[in-house]
Amino acid sequence: MRPRPVVAIDGPSGAGKSTVARALARALGFQFVDTGALYRTVALLADENGVEWSIGPRLAKLVDGHEFAFDSDGALYLDGRPVGEAVRSPRMSMGASEVARHAEVREALLVIQRVIGKEGGVVLEGRDIGTVVFPDAEIKFFLDASVSERASRRFEELLAKGRDVTLDQITREQEERDRSDRERELSPLRKADEAIEIPCDDMTAQQVVEHMLAIVKTQFSFD
Ligand code: DC
Numbered sequence: 001m002r003p004r005p006v007v008a009i010d011g012p013s014g015a016g017k018s019t020v021a022r023a024l025a026r027a028l029g030f031q032f033v034d035t036g037a038l039y040r041t042v043a044l045l046a047d048e049n050g051v052e053w054s055i056g057p058r059l060a061k062l063v064d065g066h067e068f069a070f071d072s073d074g075a076l077y078l079d080g081r082p083v084g085e086a087v088r089s090p091r092m093s094m095g096a097s098e099v100a101r102h103a104e105v106r107e108a109l110l111v112i113q114r115v116i117g118k119e120g121g122v123v124l125e126g127r128d129i130g131t132v133v134f135p136d137a138e139i140k141f142f143l144d145a146s147v148s149e150r151a152s153r154r155f156e157e158l159l160a161k162g163r164d165v166t167l168d169q170i171t172r173e174q175e176e177r178d179r180s181d182r183e184r185e186l187s188p189l190r191k192a193d194e195a196i197e198i199p200c201d202d203m204t205a206q207q208v209v210e211h212m213l214a215i216v217k218t219q220f221s222f223d
Contacts, residue, residue: 014150032074043095056102
């Protein structure tokens, strides 16, 4: 038994997982781990090194040749430098989904995720945390929302960052990523049987966090 739990949060892209996972981790005093940032950074590394997103073994070699680390607030550092906004572009969203199809990449990133989480006291968010990365997680959530709600949230986010995008374009990209994440052969996006499902179309991020926090606190007591 771990003294403090592993909290797994899975769900489709744009459901607000990062926002609520970060806030939940802060409220619990846990480490936050945005596992999507790892896949995004692999796509970026591939671009920088002229490696195609379709060649799994070469991508995995890239992962092995670099150091990935999260700070206490969940920001990802590659070889000691923060990856920041460079991995948040629509191109890197597509790239992450592409590189995530390869067994070699998933295997290399699995090791990193398990090392970070094995002692507990972590909130990890992604697609396969409750099913593959930590099937023994003490608590599992599955955050879901409709495509239209997720696309319009992503659209607002990108607009606020000054990106030149249309809602139509974001909706199409969202549908394409959903298809790719749910239908891929390896570790597809799937709700773990025992995961607590939270449909969050009509909930604010704060309401979702409070709901999760109440569940964690009724099920566990820890320092
Ligand atoms: O959560 P995100 O949008 O940053 O994730 C980017 C992509 O990374 C997503 O489309 C699929 C992949 N991914 C994955 O396959 N498994 C995870 N645990 C997290 C992300």
